[in-house]
Amino acid sequence: MKCEDFAxxxxxxxxxxxxxxxxxxxxxxxxxxxxxxxxxxxxxRGIEAALSDLVLETDAVGAPESVRQAILRELGARASGTxxxxxxxxxxERRPLWAWATATAAALAVTALVSSVxxxxxxxxxxDVAAPTARTVASDxxxxxxxxxxxxxxxxxxxxxxxxxxxxxxxxxxxxRLADLGLSVVTASDADTVPADLLLGQDGIARxxxxxx
Amino acid sequence: MTSLALDGGSALHGTRGAERASPIVRxxxxxxxxxxxxxxxxxxxxxxxxFGRFYDRFHESLFRFALRxxxxxxxxxxxxxxxxxALLDRPSRFDRARGGLAxxxxxxxxxxxxxxxxxxxPYVPVELAPEEIVPASSAALSGLIRRERTGLVxxxxxxxxxxxxxxVVLCDLQRLSYAEAAASLACPVGTVRSRLHRGRExxxxxxxxxxxxGRKVD
Numbered sequence: 001m002k003c004e005d006f007a008x009x010x011x012x013x014x015x016x017x018x019x020x021x022x023x024x025x026x027x028x029x030x031x032x033x034x035x036x037x038x039x040x041x042x043x044x045r046g047i048e049a050a051l052s053d054l055v056l057e058t059d060a061v062g063a064p065e066s067v068r069q070a071i072l073r074e075l076g077a078r079a080s081g082t083x084x085x086x087x088x089x090x091x092x093e094r095r096p097l098w099a100w101a102t103a104t105a106a107a108l109a110v111t112a113l114v115s116s117v118x119x120x121x122x123x124x125x126x127x128d129v130a131a132p133t134a135r136t137v138a139s140d141x142x143x144x145x146x147x148x149x150x151x152x153x154x155x156x157x158x159x160x161x162x163x164x165x166x167x168x169x170x171x172x173x174x175x176x177r178l179a180d181l182g183l184s185v186v187t188a189s190d191a192d193t194v195p196a197d198l199l200l201g202q203d204g205i206a207r208x209x210x211x212x213x
Numbered sequence: 214m215t216s217l218a219l220d221g222g223s224a225l226h227g228t229r230g231a232e233r234a235s236p237i238v239r240x241x242x243x244x245x246x247x248x249x250x251x252x253x254x255x256x257x258x259x260x261x262x263x264f265g266r267f268y269d270r271f272h273e274s275l276f277r278f279a280l281r282x283x284x285x286x287x288x289x290x291x292x293x294x295x296x297x298x299a300l301l302d303r304p305s306r307f308d309r310a311r312g313g314l315a316x317x318x319x320x321x322x323x324x325x326x327x328x329x330x331x332x333x334x335p336y337v338p339v340e341l342a343p344e345e346i347v348p349a350s351s352a353a354l355s356g357l358i359r360r361e362r363t364g365l366v367x368x369x370x371x372x373x374x375x376x377x378x379x380x381v382v383l384c385d386l387q388r389l390s391y392a393e394a395a396a397s398l399a400c401p402v403g404t405v406r407s408r409l410h411r412g413r414e415x416x417x418x419x420x421x422x423x424x425x426x427g428r429k430v431d
Contacts, residue, residue, distance in 0.1 A: 017390065046420075048385070061277070063272050063273060066290070067276070067324070075301065
């Protein structure tokens with residue numbers, strides 16, 4: 001075996017199912033005769049030991065129960081119809097989400113009956129997940145999507161790709177804030193604020209904005 | 214909320230018969246339950262019990278992947294949540310012909326994670342992230358030394374370019390096979406191997422420079 005061949009497989013020596021036993025034996029024999037490849041082997045083993053420690057350390061850290069609860073809350077929020085109702089028209093509709101939302105709402109209702117104390121405390125102890133926020137903004141801004149302007153992306157990348165659901169929230173923004181966003185506003189009004197629709201991802205981050213005529 | 218938002222501005226097999234999959238994937242899918250397809254079908258009908266089983270099957274691995282990639286428990290929690298919501302929202306996006314469910318979920322997690330890391334990059338000094346983890350080890354000297362070394366390793370890992378880091382995390386920490394990692398990253402197996410090879414080289418250089426190899430733990 002040549003040194004360059006050994007260098008190409010040294011990371012696989014302890015990896016299950018990659019090398020044939022004969023190939024592995026030859027590699028180790030080569031390392032025994034080659035100082036440089038012995039060093040490579042020791043280095044690889046050092047990396048593996050170091051990474052093993054990191055695996056042990058991080059295996060002790062698990063996802064908290066709040067993550068599961070946050071997902072259930074989000075599904076429960078969808079059961080109320082707020083998130084689905086305010087989804088922008090360009091998002092392709094396909095889904096069996098109604099079934100999910102209904103079932104989850106039922107599950108949450110049962111949970112509420114047997115764990116009322118827990119549920120009363122849940123909103124105060126929850127992380128800043130999308131569901132409670134979605135309910136709040138939806139009740140205020142609901143489905144006012146009749147604005148005929150085009151949405152302008154506020155982030156680089158795909159506006160809609162790989163996102164789950166969206167809210168459109170009508171707000172009033174300072175003109176200076178719009179200028180910061182690179183939007184110039186010329187209207188007949190002297191008001192300091194301008195009505196606009198924000199397209200929010202379910203993470204609460206604004207993805208796009210459109211000015212309301 | 215509005216102002217905050219503006220400021221923030223292969224070789225894989227299904228549930229059963231996964232004998233050729235990596236140990237971690239076998240662990241994820243072999244619990245004697247329904248196949249991936251069966252589970253997904255149940256999820257699409259709104260079966261909450263199926264969701265619990267699905268969550269129990271995958272969430273720890275996904276959480277640890279995000280944690281190891283980001284060094285942040287809060288990012289890992291958010292990404293884990295987003296992955297499940299994405300699948301529940303659009304289960305039809307999973308294409309069995311392109312690989313198993315586990316690599317698909319890793320791929321979704323990776324995309325979510327990259328987006329999050331890109332968004333947080335100006336605000337979160339990556340070298341501080343590992344300190345968010347408080348290990349439950351004793352105060353014994355060997356434990357302290359090991360923890361210190363682990364901190365150096367994680368710091369070095371987090372400083373790797375992202376395409377090297379994800380190869381190291383998927384293959385060396387999550388113990389995915391090359392084929393599984395390739396399916397997750399949507400790239401050829403050869404690319405995974407070369408990135409892993411180079412990633413480990415860079416990691417070794419960083420660890421040597423940081424003195425992590427200079428202390429014998431055992």
